[in-house]
Amino acid sequence: MSDRPWYSYLNGRTVSILFLGFSSGLPLYTLIYLMQAWLAKAGLDVKALGLFGLAMFPYTFKFLWAPLMDRYTVLPIGRRRGWMAVTQLALFAFIGGMGMLDPKLELSLIAVVVFLIAFLSASQDVVIDAYRREILAEEEQGLGAAIIVNAYKAASLIPSALGLVLADSQPWQLVFWVVAAFMLPGFVCTLLAKEPVVYGAPPKNLQEAVVLPFREFVQRDGWRQAMFVIAFVLLYKIGDTMTTALSTKFFLDIGFSTKDIGLAANATGWWASLAGGAVGGIWMIKLGINRALWVFGVLQAIAILGFAWLAQVGPDKLLLSAVFGFEAFASLGLGSAALVAFMSRATDPRYTATQYALFSSLAAVPRTFINSSVGYIVAETGWFWFFIVCFILAFPAMMMLPKIAPWNSKHEKA
Numbered sequence: 001m002s003d004r005p006w007y008s009y010l011n012g013r014t015v016s017i018l019f020l021g022f023s024s025g026l027p028l029y030t031l032i033y034l035m036q037a038w039l040a041k042a043g044l045d046v047k048a049l050g051l052f053g054l055a056m057f058p059y060t061f062k063f064l065w066a067p068l069m070d071r072y073t074v075l076p077i078g079r080r081r082g083w084m085a086v087t088q089l090a091l092f093a094f095i096g097g098m099g100m101l102d103p104k105l106e107l108s109l110i111a112v113v114v115f116l117i118a119f120l121s122a123s124q125d126v127v128i129d130a131y132r133r134e135i136l137a138e139e140e141q142g143l144g145a146a147i148i149v150n151a152y153k154a155a156s157l158i159p160s161a162l163g164l165v166l167a168d169s170q171p172w173q174l175v176f177w178v179v180a181a182f183m184l185p186g187f188v189c190t191l192l193a194k195e196p197v198v199y200g201a202p203p204k205n206l207q208e209a210v211v212l213p214f215r216e217f218v219q220r221d222g223w224r225q226a227m228f229v230i231a232f233v234l235l236y237k238i239g240d241t242m243t244t245a246l247s248t249k250f251f252l253d254i255g256f257s258t259k260d261i262g263l264a265a266n267a268t269g270w271w272a273s274l275a276g277g278a279v280g281g282i283w284m285i286k287l288g289i290n291r292a293l294w295v296f297g298v299l300q301a302i303a304i305l306g307f308a309w310l311a312q313v314g315p316d317k318l319l320l321s322a323v324f325g326f327e328a329f330a331s332l333g334l335g336s337a338a339l340v341a342f343m344s345r346a347t348d349p350r351y352t353a354t355q356y357a358l359f360s361s362l363a364a365v366p367r368t369f370i371n372s373s374v375g376y377i378v379a380e381t382g383w384f385w386f387f388i389v390c391f392i393l394a395f396p397a398m399m400m401l402p403k404i405a406p407w408n409s410k411h412e413k414a
Contacts, residue, residue: 021151023186078195099176146281239394276333
C-alpha cells in the first residue's frame with residue numbers, strides 16, 4: 001500500500017508502458033476486426049472465416065518460445081528493447097503487406113501471413129510484459145498493469161473504427177498500411193526508452209533459459225504453493241469468462257435486437273472497461289495488490305448476478321446498459337488489472353519473459369477451452385441457473401486468497 005498521490009507515479013516509465021500497451025493490442029484487434037471484414041467483403045463464407053481462428057493459437061502457446069527471449073539478445077540496444085524493435089517492425093511490414101494480397105487468389109498465402117502476424121504479436125506481448133515487469137518499481141506494478149490493460153483495449157479503435165470507416169471509401173491496400181503505421185509510435189518509444197536493469201544472472205544458455213524459470217518458480221515456496229498459484233491464475237476469472245462467452249446469444253434470446261446490443265451494451269461496455277482499468281490502477285496504489293484481488297474479485301462476482309437479474313426481468317434496455325457496463329467495469333477493468341499485477345509480481349526478474357508468458361497462457365485456458373462447453377451447460381440449465389453456476393464458480397479462487405494474497409500481509413506492495 002502507498003500513501004503517495006497516484007499522479008506522482010506518472011513518469012517516463014509508466015508513459016512508455018502506455019505506448020507499448022497500445023502497440024501490443026493493435027495486431028490482435030487487426031486480425032479480429034479488420035481482417036475479418038476484409039475477407040468477408042471478398043466473399044469468404046462463415047466456415048472459412050472460422051477456420052482462420054486456428055491461426056491464433058500462438059497466443060495460447062507463447063510460453064514455448066519465451067525462453068529464447070530470456071536467453072538471447074538480437075540487437076545492440078538491449079535484450080528487451082531489441083526483441084520489441086524486431087517484432088514491431090516485422091508487424092508493421094506484415095500488417096501493411098497483408099492488405100496487398102488478393103483474398104480470391106492468394107487465400108493460402110494470407111493464412112500464412114495471418115499466422116505470422118499472430119506469432120509476432122504473441123512474441124511482442126511476451127517481451128513487453130517482461131519489460132513492464134522489469135522497468136517498473138514494485139510500487140508501480142499495479143498502476144502499470146492498469147495502464148497496459150487500458151492501452152491494449154484502446155488499440156481496438158484503430159482497426160475497428162478508423163480502419164472500417166476508411167474501408168468504406170479507400171482501397172484495402174491503403175487501409176492496411178494506415179493501420180500498420182500505428183505500430184510505429186510503439187517502435188519509436190522502444191528506441192527512446194531505457195533498457196531495464198538486469199537482476200542477477202540471466203540464463204547462460206538455452207537449456208538454462210528453459211529449465212531455470214520453472215525450477216525457480218517451484219523451489220521459491222515449494223510445490224504446494226506453486227500449484228496454488230497456478231490454480232489461482234486458472235480460476236480467478238473463470239466465472240466471468242464463462243458468463244460473457246455467449247453474452248450476445250443471451251441478449252438476443254431474451255428479446256434484444258442487434259441494434260440494442262450494439263448501442264447499449266457494447267458501447268457502454270467499452271467505456272466502462274476503460275474506466276475500470278483506470279480506477280483499478282489508482283485504487284490498487286491505495287489498497288495494494290493483495291487487497292485489490294479480494295475487493296475486485298468480489299465485485300466481478302457480483303457483476304455476474306446482474307446477468308441472472310436480466311434473465312429474470314427480460315429486455316429492459318436501461319438494465320442491459322447497467323448490467324453490461326458494470327460487468328465490464330468490474331471484470332474487464334478492475335479484475336483484469338489486479339490479475340495482471342499479481343502475475344507480474346509472481347515472476348522472478350531474471351526469467352520474466354518465460355514465467356509471465358506461462359502465467360498469461362494459463363489465464364487464457366478458461367477462455368480457450370472451458371468456454372467451449374458453455375453452450376451445453378446453458379442447454380441443460382437455462383440462462384438464469386447458468387449464471388448462478390458462473391457466480392458459484394467465482395468463489396474457489398476467492399477461497400485461495402488467504403493463502404495466495406493475505407489481506408494483512410506485512411510484505412504487501414502495490
